[in-house]
Amino acid sequence: MRLRNENLKTGKALAWVDKNRQAKTRVVLFLVQGAGDISALNAIDRVCDNWIKQQGYQGFSWHSVADPGQISLVDPRLFSADIRRFEACEFRDLSEDQIEILLNPLIDRICAGESELLPRAGAAVGAPAEGVQFLNRTAETNSLASMIRQGESFFIRAPRRTGKTSLMRRLQELLLSEFSVLSLNLERDPTPAEAAARVRSTLTGEGFQVALRSARQDSAAVLSGALNSICEGSEKPLVLFIDELVSLFNGIKSADPDEGLRRAATLSFLKALADPIAAHEARVVIAGSVDWLQYLESELSARQSDLPGIFSRLQPIPLKPLDLEHPECELRRLLMGSELVPEAGDVNWLAEHIDLALPFPAVKFLDQVLADVKNRSRITTQELQSIFDLFLAQTESFADFNEHLNRHCPTGSMAADVVAGVLSEIASHPFEVGIENERVKTIFARTDQKDVVYQWLYDTFPITSKDGRTRFMSHLFQHWWNSQMRAEVR
């Protein structure tokens, strides 16, 4: 693996000049080293020309470039600062179908005037993925958006770092023209007063600290009052997005040790949300890594039927790992966006070790690779393996899976051991093979509430059942799991 050689001078440029705003231009430059690039260049030409023609895009033209620093000699409207460079050799072993998957969305984004053309490793670490960083969940976002349009509310459940917050942000973008959208991050505002102050501050423009003073007097009144005002002030129905509801329950717990008072505070908060939602036919979307219903039952002995309004009937929707149609191409897109050029053996190694089914750990790993390549300018496949082993040993990207297994398994630690046994058995088989579904059922046969635990296994871990076999959806998870279960000490 090496960094893209952006010092190459000769290349073929696909330039775009916005017909409406002549000042807006973009240049994608395919840098050339020699005769080995001719076929790739021919294929790139065909793919781009076909897509531009098919989509009826205007303003594109090809140019031979001898010196990217002097691209304005080729066309005075073009500037070297607008150039996005690739090496033609990055496309060398790809079919035209694969090149289409890589370049067509890039051309679409140029025409849409987007500044970011490709996802990149460094950009998605530590923040929700937005824009081009948000990897393909088109079918899921469309389906959830249509549920919201039909008046439904729901709870998106998945372990941390699997893309819930990113998905919620995408939904908000999608719905912004039809709905009034309000987002509450309860990890940031983990008490009823802070949550209420945040909503009021968003509504009125009042400073957060001032709003908090009022909310501390009567958080439920401030919260429901602010929500009512938002709904009444807009012709569009409200969709309230709540991230990490359990953080608020924990906030209440740490403030008050008495279970009765905690229960009252929790139900009061939920009621302050539920009443305006019911009165104005608003929707609510909750996302969380921990099943908040299970949490309420275990901590406050509150069943879902005890909860106010919409919360008494909110259905969970598990968020599965990304099931990408073209996993290798998606990985290549990320490499391209990160200026990483795979060399002989790298692509095969990557295909066997990482994928974007769980984007966060994969992106985190590639960010580490990028840092190492920048230091050393080039790393071998063996060095890639060493970085990977260290990553598996140190990463906290999967910590939430351990948390779920050790603390949230439906029927306790006995069932958790059985689930761990199933995961280990799947992990001991080749990724594409997995184990027979019947085998999983046999292992679960001795477990209490076997159907519940079986379903929990599928909802919580990145596994899938296909053609009668259960297998992992993420290579990276399989390697991580194996490293967790390794017996010997090195």
Add this chain to the structure above:
Amino acid sequence: MSTDGKIEALIKEHFPWGQDGYPARPEHPTPEALKETAREWIRERVRSTGIENVALALQARIETVLTELERQLPEIERPRLFYRWDPSHNLKSPESILDKIARDWDPTAATAPKIGFDDFHTAMDDLARFRIVVNFLSDAEKVCSKLEDPYKCSPADLVSLSPGQQALHREFALHNHSLEDSILRAPEKRVSGERCRKGIFSPHSNRGLKVEIQIQTMLQEAWDKKDHFLIYEPRRRGEPIDGADSIEIYAMSELLYVADLTFDRLLDAIRRRRGN
């Protein structure tokens, strides 16, 4: 008959209208409609050969060789202009292709043109071309020698050449193993004032696709651009050229050659005084 007239006749009589891989004759076959359809077909045919990409790949390989050569300049000279690419006219235009086919064709002989529409892309040596413009006459010699060496040396000596030269030799063939020289052409053999070194390269993977490279000094290029506008283009359009103009423009080429020689002598003298 003017060149335009010859082209009209050529397209009307010899363009394979409606044959496999060729467009149908336009519904209203005016000379302009025929010409435009033929031009569009030629443009697409040239594009489909990928010749432009072959030229780019060759340019990239030569760029490496030139960079190696630039690094060998005396340190004090490295910031000076050693060479630049002329980015214009990488690909021969459909108009020029028609022009060239028509030029070699005698419309009165009732025979097909020597270069046909089915094989012009392999028959023409300069379908794609690019020019390296160097500063001094001795720079041109250095560049040419660096490009010719891999094709003139014995296979055993190849390993002693630079990595850039070896890669060039590995990927491309140089036709006739040398660059044509119209800089040092004797007066009695000269038909125009053009002065440059020319070579035809092909990738080993497709020897039929040829790319012409030209190496000239800045003064030779300056003369070429002026001649193109003042003499070549009007002559191509069939305009009469005054004999005195031809004599004068030819003399300018000789004059600029002498200027190049003088600059080179100055460069050499200054280098010797500096001790490099």
